[in-house]
Amino acid sequence: MNHVIHNSIVNFIWGIADDVLRDVYVRGKYRDVILPMTVIRRLDALLEPSKEKVLGMKKQLDGAGIANQHAALCQAAGEAFYNVSPFTLRDLKNRAKQQQLKADFEAYLDGFSPNVQEILDKFKFRNQIPTLIEADILGHLIEKFLDGRVNLSPKPVRDVDGNELLPALDNHSMGTIFEELIRRFNEENNEEAGEHFTPRDVVKLMADLIFLPVADDIESGTYLVYDGACGTGGMLTVAEERLAELAESHGKDVSIHLFGQEVQPETYAISKADLLLKGEGAEAENMKYGSTLSSDAFPSQEFDFMLSNPPYGKSWKTDLERLGGKGDIKDPRFVTQHANDSEYKMITRSSDGQLMFLVNKLSKMKHSTKLGSRIAEVHNGSSLFTGDAGQGESNIRRWIIENDWLEAIIALPENMFYNTGIATYIWVLTNRKSDTRKGKVQLIDASEWYVPLRRNLGKKNCELSEEQIQTIVDLVVNPRETEKSKIFPNEAFGYWKVIVERPLRLAVDLSPARLERFDRACAQAKEEPLAKLARRVAEALGAGPHIDFNAFMDVAHADADKHGVKLTAKRKKLLQGELCDTREDAAPVLKKVHKPGKATPDPIHGLFEAELGGKPCVVEYEPDTALRDSEQVPLLEDGGIEAFFRREVLPYTSDAWIDPGKTLVGYEISFTRHFYRPAPMRTLDEIKADIYALEQETEGLLEQIVGEAE
Template identity: 70%
Template sequence: MSDLNISNFIWNIADDVLRDIYVRGKYRDVILPMTVIRRLDAVLEPTKASVLKMKTQLDSAGVANQHAALCQASGEAFYNTSSFRLRDLTTKSRRQQLKADFEAYLDGFSPNVQEVLDKFKFRNQIPTLVEADALGFLIEKFLDPSVNLSPKPVLHQDESVRLPGLDNHTMGTIFEELIRRFNEENNEEAGEHFTPRDVVELMAHLIFMPIADQIQSGTYLVYDGACGTGGMLTVAEDALVNLASEHGKDVSVHLYGQEVNPETYAISKADLILKGEGVEAENMKFGSTLSGDAFPSREFDFMLSNPPYGKSWKTDLERMGGKKDLRDARFVIEHADDPEFNLTTRSSDGQMMFLASMLSKMKTGSPLGTRIAEVHNGSSLFTGDAGSGESNVRRWIIENDWLETIIALPLNIFYNTGIATYIWVLSNRKAPERQGKVQLIDATTWFKPLRRNLGKKNCELAQDDRRRTVDACLAMQPDEHSKIFPNAAFAYWKVTVERPLRLSVDLSEDALRRFDSAAAEAGETQLSAVVEDLAEKLGTGPHLDFGAVLDEVEGIARQRGVRMTAKRQKLLKTGLGRKDPAAEPVVKKVSKPKAGADADHDALYGRRHIRQSDKPAVVEYEPDTELRDTEQVPFLEDGGIEAFFRREVLPHASDAWIDAAKTVIGYEISFTRHFYKPQPLRELREIEADIRALEDETEGLLEDVLGGGD
């Protein structure tokens, strides 16, 4: 029976047994843990007698620490010391006796299995199943002789194979298929999906193949910070071991993972226990990677992950002290002469936080360093303005020359989402030919359609497609699907462009009344008297030089004994000033020119060289916030910011300048820009032929309609 048929068989148990007992969305609470229990039971059946015998001997000898001896007796990294096998419980007729025996059976599992059961919260389901008299029926269904969940084959009497054994990877595939179906039933969010095996295999080849010849015999650590059911880790382990063996090397691989979902965490741990890797299972940690990193000081050789995207991490952020008080060394670092360079992204999407967390765990003292493959959606490429957390993560990565390749995957390659997805490949030991460069690969057309959709997944990466993608990565040659760029191609300056504030002054009767009202409200009646004298001296206006008007005000104020404070100057500006493009700019500051200053250069940054009282001076104007604008200037712009400004801004706004203090560096990556293929315009004769065909088709139609109404 194929893995798909076994998945269908288990899926149908839910409808056969649990209908009318649970709503469909709750089937998983029973079916997933029962699948694990049956698998564990099948593995332990051949050594059950040996375990019970060893248990008796250890108890008689008063041995307290029995775990190692019992594991040796079972031949696995786990055991069950109850007197029952799962098949022994099917003959129990009384509900309460079955409940007690089944609970005793569960209690007999080793501590590592107990944690798995606890995370499933399976014991909470037993009263419901017993009350509905469904527990025995459920057990019998999982023991159906037509299905083999054991790793050992079921034989005929002549010892020929009746049912093949079920290896661990196939069992993992069955788990993933069941979880995918349950997620689909519950309309899970698009980000909460499992990575298809074809994508995982591609990711494994992308991190291992470029350094295949450099792998040496030894120990390697592999990590996934959003490990789900652990499938990505186990595929990576197999790929690394096989690749090393092909090159005559003997490697030992240790797996590490963290998962926040208790169900999938339980499955990942169960999978490793079933493989006899009890020590490895202890490296699977439960909890949030972002707010509760389980491996804060550990470094890894290889890392793969498919973190949740489009999913809020606000709760994690609050646990970490909020954005203002966050001091986690993974996300607040020293970079670009900034001791508090912040990588914290918006709380609405935490996928790049997982990437930053991984980058903090790279090995720096080994010849191979660390290689990373991580899945992201398109927002990680470009979301976030210059200086934002998202842009800062991209900047940190690219300026450290860690980004090797980004591969655009086909649409609908994942189970529960059809959106565009990308694999980021990173390394802190880039090959010489890759240093200072980034490769973008468009693999969106390299796929094989599925005969039947699996959720949203309607295609797969066949072996040829994966090989083609890896070959494009290894070749690193520019072509229709592969583009090579210098790191600086993704960088830009976000430049703030200012225009001067231009104010005219209206001293008409209506304007004076409005000012008197504003001055009275502000408690500045003395200023009203000053302004009345001003109007009498200067006339109604409008007066186009606010600075000259302000000088007159200050003179009148001195005569009246009124001190012109900053508050009063502001009241004059807001109460009398009116935006007027014909007015003179409002002066902010006047200073002496510096020795050797370039007047033309200074003008670009808002410092205008003039002569004042026949002496040289530098004047700076007040900016008009309503006219403030920004420009993105690529790092590769010939001549840089100044050349761009002279060409693109000054011809349209000759009084503009750059506020250098507000210039920020940003990074973004646009696949659309680099791989866009414009559709050729149709020939005029083709369009004309279509129009004439439509005319012929509709000829006489209007007469028929009107005639039918007579």
């Protein structure tokens, strides 16, 4: 379509809001009327030629008592929708009485087919009718949309001699006009646009990232494209156009089917209406309403290409509860088998569910086709590093990287989106890596590649130029190392989290003051026999402090046996808590003594050589939880955990050991670590020159100050 005509239609519809709705609606609410009315007028124009045929078919079906009439009425209308009311918008144009107009307009809306009814319901358009009637502007609004200066019909407007006055508006052009209106309204509502609208430059980059690396491998056939957080559907339609364009340029004939799910009612209505206006009624049926996380609309479907900008930094607590709660989720999308764990859980914290959308997509990959599946998804920085080893976020990263699905991550400039200025990243994933990419991940720092906008759109103050998009895509299509592109083995992002323990060292205080305090604690716990035991041991050992807790316990056990007192775990804890203090020069507290030959000394893992009763043995010590620490050991560490431990820990804490039962594997990705460039320090000559310059500027100042004081 001619761009001048395209823009004139957009501007005309945009102007209706100011002409009709001003002083009745605030600007942020114009879209609540204009978008659904644009949909209604286009559908009305499409249905006008077949109106009598549809009404005749409706009468025939009713007379025959046929209940399921949808298919026959669609066939009569020649569209994927219909309207069985006796009215068209032109019939309503001249209603003089507002109440009659209200009744007839509502009857007109009620006559639409169920798929259009759903759109109107999600738009909540019927809620606007009382306001429009009360302000006496509904008739004016309808009249504006029927204005002869614009044509929203698929047929051209001609004069009496048959000359074309206004060109026909085909489905694609109508869809483009509708998307332009959506974009303008989203940009007007900057505070909420980012929730469901991704800037077109970012969408184009994402589409190129999933299609161009496999452009030469696309064959004639059917391809399914999915967005699990589709918003207004713009990402899907751009992807459809790009894939069709690439297929045509390669001489391939492809059939593309779009699938999407959206939880916000209005944006869902827009996505479905957009496809209807484009004449893609079948695709509109693939747009589903509801939460992708807790109510997946495509549980058994697999897709060739997937792309999304899911909500980030947004709670998914409600979805989590619907799925059964963090401990009881059984959804196979989020609980799988991996790393010898039959219930490997990938459940993120409830405050941020963005990675859950990525897991959902990965569960829908095709594994039996040549191309497999390709995914592009926008995330903020927390997806790269939030979550400790063993936690949901880290488990997701581990699952992805160890399955070798992560192809690349691109860091975008800040202030790229409408409602946030934070750093954002595009993750590119595939289950069909090329041979050169297998076992590797590419990081691209495009954070400094942008052109400024002439006028800020909310937080968005920059965009990607066509050349910059091409540069980024070329680095992905032809992966190579540059200053801004680095390629790493998968293991570079993994680490072992090891728990470093140190022995508990206790000194026993049996002074009179401490014993009195212990008496009170025992009285409160109703443990008077234990208080008497402590005083007897104090008489035998003296007040102390005694720096060998083990020797103290030997005497205590002997006394307990002699007087028939059972030293239960609870009583030992009371003795330790009330009579002991940690002390660095005290002997380590024994936890377990192994029988001769039953254990081999392994000080790195807490098995130490000792001598008890004059005989050598192997012992374990009680760990001091206050001294417990953790270390991250890279998976690529030469010599593994033991070499790291001997080099980085033992020289400083010779009594430390590792608890092997608590070692976990984690993954995190740090752009800062790999792309950080420290600012060069100034040379001594530069510093000296600055000092001399300051001295010259202040020359005579001190004498002047002193002179004034005198």
